[in-house]
Amino acid sequence: MTEFSTPLEAFLHWERTDPDRVFLKQPINRNYRTYTYGTAGIEARKIATALLDYNLPDKSQVALLSKNCAHWFMADLAIMMAGHVSVPIYPTLNADSIAQILDLSHSRAIIIGKLDDFGLQKPGISDIPIISVGLYGETEGDSWEDLQQKCRPLAEPYEQRTDDLTTLIYTSGTTGRPKGVMHSAGNFMKSAHTLISLVNLPENPRLFSYLPLSHIAERAGLEMRGMVLGAQIYFPESLATFARDLEAAQPHSFGAVPRIMAKFQEKILESLPQKKLDLLLKIPLVNNWIKKKLRKKLGLSDARIIVSGAAPMASSLIRWYRSIGIEINQMYGMTEDCIISHTNVPGADKIGTVGKPLPGVRTKLSPEGEIWLKNDCLMMGYFEAPETTKSVFTEDGFLKTGDIGEYDHDGYLTITGRVKDQFKTDKGKYIVPTPIELDLSKNNYIDQICVVGTGIPQPIALITPSVLAKAKTQEVLEFSLNEILVLVNSSLEKHEKIEKIVVMKEDWNVENGLITPTLKVKRDSIEKLHRPYYKSWFDRKEKVIFE
Numbered sequence: 001m002t003e004f005s006t007p008l009e010a011f012l013h014w015e016r017t018d019p020d021r022v023f024l025k026q027p028i029n030r031n032y033r034t035y036t037y038g039t040a041g042i043e044a045r046k047i048a049t050a051l052l053d054y055n056l057p058d059k060s061q062v063a064l065l066s067k068n069c070a071h072w073f074m075a076d077l078a079i080m081m082a083g084h085v086s087v088p089i090y091p092t093l094n095a096d097s098i099a100q101i102l103d104l105s106h107s108r109a110i111i112i113g114k115l116d117d118f119g120l121q122k123p124g125i126s127d128i129p130i131i132s133v134g135l136y137g138e139t140e141g142d143s144w145e146d147l148q149q150k151c152r153p154l155a156e157p158y159e160q161r162t163d164d165l166t167t168l169i170y171t172s173g174t175t176g177r178p179k180g181v182m183h184s185a186g187n188f189m190k191s192a193h194t195l196i197s198l199v200n201l202p203e204n205p206r207l208f209s210y211l212p213l214s215h216i217a218e219r220a221g222l223e224m225r226g227m228v229l230g231a232q233i234y235f236p237e238s239l240a241t242f243a244r245d246l247e248a249a250q251p252h253s254f255g256a257v258p259r260i261m262a263k264f265q266e267k268i269l270e271s272l273p274q275k276k277l278d279l280l281l282k283i284p285l286v287n288n289w290i291k292k293k294l295r296k297k298l299g300l301s302d303a304r305i306i307v308s309g310a311a312p313m314a315s316s317l318i319r320w321y322r323s324i325g326i327e328i329n330q331m332y333g334m335t336e337d338c339i340i341s342h343t344n345v346p347g348a349d350k351i352g353t354v355g356k357p358l359p360g361v362r363t364k365l366s367p368e369g370e371i372w373l374k375n376d377c378l379m380m381g382y383f384e385a386p387e388t389t390k391s392v393f394t395e396d397g398f399l400k401t402g403d404i405g406e407y408d409h410d411g412y413l414t415i416t417g418r419v420k421d422q423f424k425t426d427k428g429k430y431i432v433p434t435p436i437e438l439d440l441s442k443n444n445y446i447d448q449i450c451v452v453g454t455g456i457p458q459p460i461a462l463i464t465p466s467v468l469a470k471a472k473t474q475e476v477l478e479f480s481l482n483e484i485l486v487l488v489n490s491s492l493e494k495h496e497k498i499e500k501i502v503v504m505k506e507d508w509n510v511e512n513g514l515i516t517p518t519l520k521v522k523r524d525s526i527e528k529l530h531r532p533y534y535k536s537w538f539d540r541k542e543k544v545i546f547e
Contacts, residue, residue, distance in 0.1 A: 006160040006185040010227040015041040024070035027237035045153035047078035056108045063087040066113025068209045071133045075111040083158030086167045088214035090517040092510045095124030162186030180383030181335045187377035191338040192224040199305040205252040207231045216335040246299035254303045258313035259519045291325035307331045315352045316442040330354045338377040353412035371405045372398035425453045429495035443484040445469035450526045456538045458499035481544045502545045
């Protein structure tokens with residue numbers, strides 16, 4: 001593997017040495033539009049020229065608002081080629097949130113790509129130059145396609161250095177105001193090379209980009225890693241075609257969040273109920289055939305590593321996938337450490353943990369059990385927030401992760417909770433909700449969970465029902481939830497026992513502000529909305545309450 005010092009160096013290498021190599025495969029109306037490293041380079045160079053023609057100050061912030069698509073990659077390359085700093089924005093954010101990030105980052109221009117409803121987001125964009133991609137139906141400001149006709153390709157892209165500020169990544173934030181994490185070009189390359197060292201992938205591997213590119217995991221783990229490897233990147237066309245697009249791509253590595261894998265499980269069990277699946281897996285000749293078929297149908301037949309991160313995955317779900325021949329390795333990282341922290345890998349995996357420290361990572365636990373770590377790609381700091389930056393580092397330069405954990409005798413790390421997620425019941429007892437939520441998630445009828453209990457004697461669990469649950473009667477669901485309640489409580493200390501399960505009427509989603517764009521529950525928002533009802537729910541006789 002060639003070692004590169006910056007993302008641009010990696011891309012320019014493939015553009016120069018293998019311009020006909022396939023880079024991006026964008027589905028449009030069920031047909032692929034293919035961009036090679038050469039053609040993508042020309043488009044990016046022309047947009048870089050357009051950005052320079054705006055006469056922005058050197059190293060200006062340029063925002064990027066788009067779902068994952070070929071033009072996201074080309075826009076990011078164009079921003080780097082022009083010597084500017086990218087500010088990726090989650091494509092699901094509303095106008096107010098977009099305006100906040102543009103203001104906090106001092107963005108001087110914005111590139112608009114593939115979106116679901118830009119009309120609702122447009123009021124959040126101030127009077128700055130806009131480039132929009134007509135291929136996805138956007139017509140605001142300067143047209144990407146027109147600029148391809150008008151502009152010459154930038155002959156001499158900016159010479160990127162390892163210590164150059166390359167991006168501001170605004171954390172999705174389960175709490176508080178978004179913070180702009182600053183990462184350098186060198187950070188991205190150190191992260192990418194570390195991840196590449198974990199498993200051997202074939203030359204020009206296939207990757208599937210669907211997790212938000214505005215999030216560090218997809219940005220460092222897929223975009224930057226892909227450019228180092230000279231990968232070919234596939235994208236889903238829509239949510240409706242996602243499964244077909246993934247099956248067609250058959251990527252060589254795959255990243256997911258627990259909720260995605262739970263949804264895949266639901267879909268399998270809809271067509272192949274658990275009892276029937278168990279029976280088929282017991283038949284020697286059928287066992288391998290059914291595993292192979294399921295793996296291919298999911299799009300994972302060629303995947304050499306499948307990782308899950310962003311939130312804990314229930315051990316029961318990991319074991320269920322193992323039963324059908326799919327190994328999921330839990331990984332742990334964050335925006336501030338450029339996702340270089342801990343991971344399990346094929347052949348060295350311990351279910352229930354997030355693995356061992358990655359190469360070059362040093363860790364220690366605070367007296368309270370908080371995980372502190374150092375690596376070679378820690379953030380440069382929070383943008384224009386020196387005091388906040390100072391608060392998350394120890395005097396000797398370790399990052400305070402905010403997560404509580406413990407190591408076993410083999411060196412595997414288990415995350416036991418978040419420092420800020422702990423709450424106290426009115427008995428004065430502290431509750432750590434994460435392990436309880438993981439135990440409850442063993443029930444396939446539960447989609448999302450938030451264990452709460454401030455101001456009441458015992459904690460209660462707020463849940464949203466899964467697709468499987470919605471197909472059942474209320475009586476069936478109530479019986480199943482009572483069962484899991486008894487099971488989970490049997491292993492908890494007296495003060496931890498869940499008093500009630502409250503089934504929410506509405507799902508928690510990004511649109512109503514109750515989960516982040518990376519599908520993590522926004523505990524503060526859920527508490528703010530439901531805390532007034534805790535006591536009345538607690539006082540009711542039934543154990544399972546339908547809101």
